[in-house]
Amino acid sequence: MITLEGVAAGYAGSAVVRDLSLEVRAGEVVGLLGPNGAGKTTTLLTISGILRPLAGTVTVLGQQPQTRFPHRLARQGVAHVTESRNLFYELTVDENLRIALRGSKADKQARRDEVDELFPALRPLRKRKAGLLSGGEQQMLAMARALASKPQVLLLDEMSLGLAPIIVERLLATVRELADRTGCAVLLVEQHVPLALEVVDRAYVLAHGNVVLSGTAEELRGNAQVLESSYLGDSVLADEPGP
Numbered sequence: 001m002i003t004l005e006g007v008a009a010g011y012a013g014s015a016v017v018r019d020l021s022l023e024v025r026a027g028e029v030v031g032l033l034g035p036n037g038a039g040k041t042t043t044l045l046t047i048s049g050i051l052r053p054l055a056g057t058v059t060v061l062g063q064q065p066q067t068r069f070p071h072r073l074a075r076q077g078v079a080h081v082t083e084s085r086n087l088f089y090e091l092t093v094d095e096n097l098r099i100a101l102r103g104s105k106a107d108k109q110a111r112r113d114e115v116d117e118l119f120p121a122l123r124p125l126r127k128r129k130a131g132l133l134s135g136g137e138q139q140m141l142a143m144a145r146a147l148a149s150k151p152q153v154l155l156l157d158e159m160s161l162g163l164a165p166i167i168v169e170r171l172l173a174t175v176r177e178l179a180d181r182t183g184c185a186v187l188l189v190e191q192h193v194p195l196a197l198e199v200v201d202r203a204y205v206l207a208h209g210n211v212v213l214s215g216t217a218e219e220l221r222g223n224a225q226v227l228e229s230s231y232l233g234d235s236v237l238a239d240e241p242g243p
């Protein structure tokens with residue numbers, strides 16, 4: 001679903017991510033972890049076609065998104081939820097969802113039912129303007145919008161930004177359920193490392209634009225010291241229970 005081979009990515013011809021190879025298969029949830037400025041957002045932007053790779057090959061759903069028109073990719077089943085959430089804040093929850101729904105009437109109804117099942121907390125908020133929702137509710141709506149477009153590939157950039165760990169835990173569980181149910185391939189950037197490692201199948205750790213560690217969630221959980229040192233002293237594992 002997503003394959004990167006020897007990819008360099010960056011801005012104005014200058015690479016901030018180098019020699020990156022990664023893979024996300026159907027139904028997998030894969031984490032892209034690492035400290036601030038490591039190149040995680042740049043990697044997602046390159047996968048969704050917003051940035052062109054400076055070197056290497058990006059393949060998404062069998063195609064190379066080396067196009068200046070990322071909306072074409074979106075129509076082909078790639079949803080990218082950016083840090084800014086991209087909601088229409090003056091529109092209601094319902095209206096935000098309606099805009100994102102695609103396909104026949106039956107398709108749209110099926111998507112709506114799925115959204116209702118995965119995000120029951122949004123049901124009583126349908127008539128509320130998106131701008132009046134809490135941070136967690138807005139993030140749910142951003143994910144629900146992504147789901148409404150029936151993605152085969154979902155890119156999630158720091159969906160937990162500014163949210164309490166309990167909300168993050170719920171959102172991550174929903175992402176897992178979405179991948180298991182729909183077979184969607186999910187690549188997620190997440191700062192809450194221990195929480196992310198509870199739901200992802202595998203993860204890549206980026207530091208200074210290079211992969212410094214990768215493995216299954218179990219391998220990474222068992223490699224906490226190396227994982228922590230890749231964050232250059234940031235105590236990412238601080239919310240792990242003590243010994």
Ligand SMILES: Nc1ncnc2c1ncn2[C@@H]1O[C@H](COP(=O)(O)OP(=O)(O)OP(=O)(O)O)[C@@H](O)[C@H]1O
Nearest residue numbers: 011012016034035036037038039040041042043189
């Ligand atoms: N539009 C831009 N033009 C030039 N450099 C940029 C641009 N956006 C990001 N960068 C630089 O690229 C590097 C990687 O940034 P990126 O946003 O990909 O990191 P990140 O791992 O997502 O960080 P964070 O966790 O802080 O969001 C940083 O040094 C950043 O300053």
